[in-house]
Amino acid sequence: MLTRRTLLGSTSMAAAMMVMPKIGLSDTASGAGAFEMRAIPSTGEKIPAIGMGTSGSFEVSPGSPEYDALKDVLKVFFDGGGTVIDTAPTYSNAEDVLGALLAEQNLRSKCWLATKLSGVSGREQGLEQFNQSLKRLKTDKVELLQVHNLRDTETQLALANELKKEGKVRYVGLTHYVESAHDELADLVAKLKPDFLQINYSVTTRGAEKRVLPEARDKGVAVMINRAFNDGKLFAQVKDKQLPAWAAEAGVTSWAQAFLKFVISNPAVTVVIPATGKPNRQADNLLAGKGATLSEDQRKSLVEIVG
């Protein structure tokens, strides 16, 4: 199956394989120390700062080795204290795969589930898509419903708010994945004040720092971060580099942890959703939710090193 991520990631992932630290499934975030939790401003509910995405990683065939690996990915995630999982009806079969795996292992009650209204126009199409999402995810409600990629935004957000009043959705949000959308999103955050905003942000793509992250913080809007590894490209950029000298002091034992800690060290960020289909990488990603976040000097040093 050819997905956006397989197209973007093949070169960078080959590089990433070469720098992958030796992290085993036992090295999960369930060990000593508290897991980083962040409050959703609109309610005060706390969620873990490390979540997971499903684009690419959950777009697999049922019964394939990749599908079986996802059972361990989810086990590591929930055992390690994760709860937040983001998906979308337009990630080919990701909602079906996630829904089947959560149901099979009786995990729905542990999951803080986010999906989207994506690529639809008008209330009827939006409602039809949402009802399909519930079926595919094998659930009767989701924690977060996000209007994807600024498509038919006001109508779809009104629908999401209607579903929230009916109790089928607990929070509503807006999402995008490129920096060129950030100015429009900053305006919409001020105008519409959704519960959540989902945007891209990473060590090398820091445009969100200019307007949209400060606006969200100011207006009390929770922020979910996608593409924290810039689709995996960050690993290629550090393939011949040592971890920073301050890594041990910051409790960082891999580049993935450094990149994720960079993101959650921004005070406007509520949760980051790295995606992987590999259980050992899931364990690695969760470790970024342990220990201190990065200081301003450590963040600046990371930007200089990664370039």
Ligand SMILES: NC(=O)c1ccc[n+]([C@@H]2O[C@H](COP(=O)([O-])OP(=O)(O)OC[C@H]3O[C@@H](n4cnc5c(N)ncnc54)[C@H](OP(=O)(O)O)[C@@H]3O)[C@@H](O)[C@H]2O)c1
């Ligand atoms: N709202 C939107 O418009 C939008 C757009 C894009 C994404 N998203 C959401 O955000 C999520 C994350 O974004 P993304 O998946 O595009 O990009 P990403 O998280 O920046 O990068 C994913 C890539 O990093 C690799 N990876 C993950 N953990 C790793 C680790 N510990 N060590 C080395 N490599 C690792 C993955 O490969 P393996 O799977 O091979 O490990 C994959 O190639 C998506 O899944 C989706 O839920 C939303």
